[in-house]
Amino acid sequence: MSKLTISYSRIITAYAGWWIVWMVVQGYLINQLGFAWTMAAMDAAVTQLALALAGYSINTSMLFYHPSQKNAVYVIIWSVALAVLCVLLQQWILQYLPGDQKAYHQFLEHTLLIRGLFDWFMITLIAILTWFWVYASEQQETAKRNEDAERLAREAELSSLRQQLQPHFLFNSLNSISALVGVHPEQARIMIQQLSDFLRGTLKKDDRQLVSLEEELQHLQLYLDIEKVRFGHRLATIIHRDEASLTLKLPSLLLQPIVENAIKFGLYDTVGEISISITAETKGEHLVIEIKNPFDSFTAQPRQGTGFGLNSIRRRLYLLYSQNNLLVTRSEGNIFTTQLKIPQHP
Amino acid sequence: MINVILIDDEPLARSMVKEYLQSYPDIKIVAECDDGFEGVKAIAQHQPDLIFLDIQMPKINGFEMLELIDQPPAVIFTTAFDEYAIKAFESHAVDYLLKPFSQERFKKAVKKWLNLPPSKKGEPTLELLESTSPPEERHRIVVKKGSSILIIPIPKIHYLEAYDDYVKIHTAEGFYLKKKTMNHYEQSLDPSQFVRVHRSYMINLSELTRIEPLEKESHVALLKSGARISLSQSGYVRLKEILGI
Numbered sequence: 001m002s003k004l005t006i007s008y009s010r011i012i013t014a015y016a017g018w019w020i021v022w023m024v025v026q027g028y029l030i031n032q033l034g035f036a037w038t039m040a041a042m043d044a045a046v047t048q049l050a051l052a053l054a055g056y057s058i059n060t061s062m063l064f065y066h067p068s069q070k071n072a073v074y075v076i077i078w079s080v081a082l083a084v085l086c087v088l089l090q091q092w093i094l095q096y097l098p099g100d101q102k103a104y105h106q107f108l109e110h111t112l113l114i115r116g117l118f119d120w121f122m123i124t125l126i127a128i129l130t131w132f133w134v135y136a137s138e139q140q141e142t143a144k145r146n147e148d149a150e151r152l153a154r155e156a157e158l159s160s161l162r163q164q165l166q167p168h169f170l171f172n173s174l175n176s177i178s179a180l181v182g183v184h185p186e187q188a189r190i191m192i193q194q195l196s197d198f199l200r201g202t203l204k205k206d207d208r209q210l211v212s213l214e215e216e217l218q219h220l221q222l223y224l225d226i227e228k229v230r231f232g233h234r235l236a237t238i239i240h241r242d243e244a245s246l247t248l249k250l251p252s253l254l255l256q257p258i259v260e261n262a263i264k265f266g267l268y269d270t271v272g273e274i275s276i277s278i279t280a281e282t283k284g285e286h287l288v289i290e291i292k293n294p295f296d297s298f299t300a301q302p303r304q305g306t307g308f309g310l311n312s313i314r315r316r317l318y319l320l321y322s323q324n325n326l327l328v329t330r331s332e333g334n335i336f337t338t339q340l341k342i343p344q345h346p
Numbered sequence: 347m348i349n350v351i352l353i354d355d356e357p358l359a360r361s362m363v364k365e366y367l368q369s370y371p372d373i374k375i376v377a378e379c380d381d382g383f384e385g386v387k388a389i390a391q392h393q394p395d396l397i398f399l400d401i402q403m404p405k406i407n408g409f410e411m412l413e414l415i416d417q418p419p420a421v422i423f424t425t426a427f428d429e430y431a432i433k434a435f436e437s438h439a440v441d442y443l444l445k446p447f448s449q450e451r452f453k454k455a456v457k458k459w460l461n462l463p464p465s466k467k468g469e470p471t472l473e474l475l476e477s478t479s480p481p482e483e484r485h486r487i488v489v490k491k492g493s494s495i496l497i498i499p500i501p502k503i504h505y506l507e508a509y510d511d512y513v514k515i516h517t518a519e520g521f522y523l524k525k526k527t528m529n530h531y532e533q534s535l536d537p538s539q540f541v542r543v544h545r546s547y548m549i550n551l552s553e554l555t556r557i558e559p560l561e562k563e564s565h566v567a568l569l570k571s572g573a574r575i576s577l578s579q580s581g582y583v584r585l586k587e588i589l590g591i
Binding site: 168171172174175176177178179180182183229230231233234267268269270271296298299 | 356358380403426486
């Protein structure tokens with residue numbers, strides 16, 4: 001950001017200085033052509049002031065509309081129109097200048113084309129500079145957004161560790177293993193394996209931000225397998241995905257916290273057996289994933305994330321795709337649904 | 347014979363305790379429960395001497411379950427939770443076992459209970475419950491009406507009324523009794539939502555429709571339900587302060 005944060009007053013000074021330099025140059029040239037100093041100075045002042053106005057106008061309109069490359073033709077039309085306006089204004093004012101009327105009017109007539117071209121050249125120059133400015137700002141903004149997204153992904157990793165591996169998940173899993181060691185040692189060993197694989201997957205340095213749905217579902221399956229050892233008597237999970245969606249990409253470690261939320265919500269808000277369903281399908285340019293869990297609409301509290309809840313997932317998606325509507329929730333009867341839409345061509 | 351009940355929503359966690367209890371021929375497990383509802387029933391039915399109780403369980407947590415029992419047995423908590431102020435429990439509950447716990451640690455807890463003087467063995471843990479508020483309690487209150495257990499979301503409470511050793515919780519469906527004090531609720535409920543307007547009354551602000559003067563400087567609050575709650579002088583001042591009038 002540092003490069004672009006030049007102060008406003010410095011820009012104004014530079015802009016004014018630029019036109020004053022041209023004013024001097026033009027005044028000198030006209031004087032050299034045999035017109036009086038006063039005449040030359042007035043001509044130069046009117047010309048350059050009109051140009052400064054036109055330049056300001058194209059600059060503000062471009063900053064406002066942010067024309068894309070596709071719209072470059074509009075910028076060209078706008079600059080030509082401004083140049084014509086500008087030269088007409090100059091001619092109209094200059095014909096009233098006092099002094100040697102006849103020679104000067106002739107001079108004005110002869111220089112109409114060159115003045116018009118000069119005006120257009122200057123206006124286009126400002127348009128190009130503005131375009132570079134806008135482009136550079138956008139680049140910086142994108143870079144900053146990517147940086148934020150990376151930081152959030154890192155935080156998500158840590159946070160998911162902190163969240164899942166603290167009281168509930170890690171200690172209860174270890175407790176289950178401890179119980180299994182006595183009664184089913186071979187199952188204890190399997191569970192240790194699953195827990196290790198899950199931990200490794202969560203800890204894994206992830207330089208590639210996007211993973212395939214297949215990979216993400218494998219990681220999720222480890223988590224679900226462990227939860228089933230603990231809650232197998234109550235918890236059923238149904239995963240539906242079409243073959244085509246398996247290769248689609250999504251940000252890593254995105255599904256597991258949402259599913260964990262759903263399981264907690266389902267298990268602790270109701271008694272008896274619950275079923276969590278996860279469906280993934282391709283819809284147009286999006287990978288659409290829906291996670292459904294039962295809940296008690298009478299006693300349910302509004303879902304609140306403890307630091308890392310649905311809100312930070314929504315935020316992470318926004319930073320990655322600059323869209324706000326990629327995570328939506330709804331409740332129908334006693335079913336709570338979290339829907340994720342992951343764009344495939346960002 | 348010592349009768350115990352295991353209350354935990356994870357079967358494996360219960361089997362762990364069962365295994366550890368095998369070395370105590372005098373202790374008999376009379377029931378195993380998956381949740382607090384079953385727990386309340388089993389305790390009423392078996393009158394156990396000791397219970398092993400998990401905290402996070404479906405619908406109602408371990409603390410809320412204990413609140414529903416008039417004469418709670420001695421409790422050893424078994425939980426992976428250390429978010430609650432464990433220190434506060436340790437002085438009141440018999441013991442607090444953090445999952446996963448070793449057999450030695452388990453034996454120590456049982457020994458601690460066995461060594462208590464007989465008069466203290468069944469000491470109710472109400473004192474401890476008074477001093478803690480697990481997170482759920484900020485959103486709901488669990489009550490018993492007859493033999494059924496009800497969960498009242500806090501926003502559905504109209505007002506609270508002191509009633510001897512109890513608090514009457516008034517809702518659209520009528521009132522429920524809870525063995526608590528007004529002070530307890532004054533401390534645990536959101537003060538921007540519930541205002542103590544009288545020694546015996548606390549009202550839910552979203553239920554308030556108007557405040558009317560009554561004779562001689564006294565006022566009365568009208569609720570949406572039509573209830574009229576008299577305000578004490580300090581209660582009236584407090585209410586005006588919170589409403590910013």
